[in-house]
Amino acid sequence: MLRAVPRTTKPTPNTTKPAKRTKASPAQSTVAREDYLECILQLIQSKGLARAVDIATTLDIAQPSVTAMTQRLAAEGLLTYEKYRGITLTNEGEKLASAIIQRHQILTRLLRHFGLDEATIYRDVEGMEHHISRKTLNAFDALTAELDRSPALVTRLRAAMA
Amino acid sequence: MLRAVPRTTKPTPNTTKPAKRTKASPAQSTVAREDYLECILQLIQSKGLARAVDIATTLDIAQPSVTAMTQRLAAEGLLTYEKYRGITLTNEGEKLASAIIQRHQILTRLLRHFGLDEATIYRDVEGMEHHISRKTLNAFDALTAELDRSPALVTRLRAAMA
């Protein structure tokens, strides 16, 4: 049985409050959106075009979900889309997708220095990539460069991890 | 006008496919859940108890949302909850919450080495913390230790970031 709580405990105003949710702002960049853009640009680069089946397979998602998201992204001006035809990224969409892929690569390169298995690297990059600021990304990039040029550092690191 | 796409393009089976979504498994650990647990344990540690108002204020969320999540977490055995009374973490819930807070701290310590503003650090940690494996976390921890003991390295790093 829990005791009732005395109301004398004042709710301290909380200094570290996260920023107010920007609700329903058009064309906000969510995780799923970024996954699609990344996937689409990669498909275009690797096989010249991005088809719904391939997007669905790559992201392990049902095809109707791809159609739905495609329409959203089109409405937001990130890609061009004609029913039953094909998908093209707009300039804005391509710029965004490129940035996303670059982020992905920066993170992957960093994690590779730790000698983790590829599956872990892949999952963690997938998880983190959508939530990192440019500033931190720059730091990670610099860090990777440092690790690139200092094998001794990498060795020390891996030893400490064991 | 987009041209129709020749179907000769075979969908390459895709080697890097992410793992199948574990759908609807009971008590899965989602981002929101982890945020609540983290917040609740911190409130308990800092003021002896976690009240819905304070949770709502801290997470910048409406109070009814707190009730809803509280009930979910209770149903999953992560906390004990009696209507209109109070919230207590179960052993499992507390263990989980501790791990979450520890993760948070590891990430914060690492990012602090890069000389970023606290707001950026906070936001990025918030974003990344829910998506990092233990392995990568260990690597980050070791990395932080390395940076702790090598100010020269930190200096080189910050120079490279500018």
Add this chain to the structure above:
DNA sequence: CAAGAAAGTTAGACGCAACTAAAATCTATC
């Protein structure tokens, strides 16, 4: 060039996690 197969779309539903408005309960104070 006409099936049949493959790809894409629509329609309808669901779960999560949030919201507002209104009702219920608790606490403090007089």
Add this chain to the structure above:
DNA sequence: GATAGATTTTAGTTGCGTCTAACTTTCTTG
């Protein structure tokens, strides 16, 4: 100890991103 105010809960919606089933369009191939 009644009551005003604070806190919590219920009820009912909403938006995102997913799903399945069924339908339409496009492609391929005999």
